Amino acid sequence: MEHTIGPINELLGAVIATIGEHVPRDLTWQMLLLMFAMATGIWVLRDGWGAKGVNGRVKQRGLLHFLLPKEIYTHTSAKVDVGLYVIERLLHPIWATTFLVSVAPATESAVISGLEALWGAGPGLASHWGWMLLYSLVTLLVYDFLFYAIHYCEHNVPALWAIHKVHHSAEVLTPLTRYREHIIEGPIYAIGAALAYGFAGGLFGWLFAGSIVPATLFNIGFFAVVFGFNGAFRHYHVAFHYPKGLSRWLQSPVMHHIHHSYLDKHHDTNLAAVTSLWDRLFGTLYIPEKDEYTPWGLGPATQDQYRSLGQNIIGPFRDWAMMLRVNKKGDQQMHRE
């Protein structure tokens, strides 16, 4: 029996060559222009309403202040976004390359071998656009699930929350906030993405005897558009709602405003990247009311410890050291008793 090679293994060279442009987290001018065009549409339709201020409340403004408010783009938080963006962009190719060339192909081969062990060689289906679309959709759902799972753990395991806090320490939202993450967080999400691509690639590689190659390129392109638009707009201060029915399937940008709010009722909600399916399934979906108040950041109790770039970089290490000290104290207490 000839061993099937999946699309990611086959395309490895091309994948490495195009990583820079196609890893779906890039902020492009086209995306930004689309975002400004949509925001202008909201401004016209809502007569100047729909943009949130530093305080997380909607107010009426002129077009320029609506699109690029001074109070947001001169805020310390927005400046820290720039610093973390530069660091993230420098390190991202390293994580993306490392994990896309190791974890993704290994996962893909493992999935194909597993399926072959269970059911023998795949059915060798012929690929056409319908299958390509399904391949894109499955990749998206698997990616979204892994993103959800990692993000859920970050919100519920204190040692991981120490890392993810850096993303949530943003007191204002700018399109650069999506890259605001601690240096340790990059590799975690890169592994998740590599596993998702590898899993979907393995499944479809088995079904199509490795011949779904064009779908991989199509898939990455399609995915980049969905993720790019959502990623840019959800970290923008303009509230872009989808109709309630659609929000039950796709995360609207304003649903991420909720995710960044420090109010108790908003905590740990809307954890997925693109769809609403996983949040709905696991009970963390929160569809906001129109113009719902969303004060951003960590809240008055801890925000002071996460203001400057330096504070955001050392934050997790300081939290871990504190956790270790508390644990040690607890152990000593137990030994004495």
Ligand SMILES: [Zn+2]
């Ligand atoms: Zn989060």
Ligand SMILES: [Zn+2]
């Ligand atoms: Zn965010």
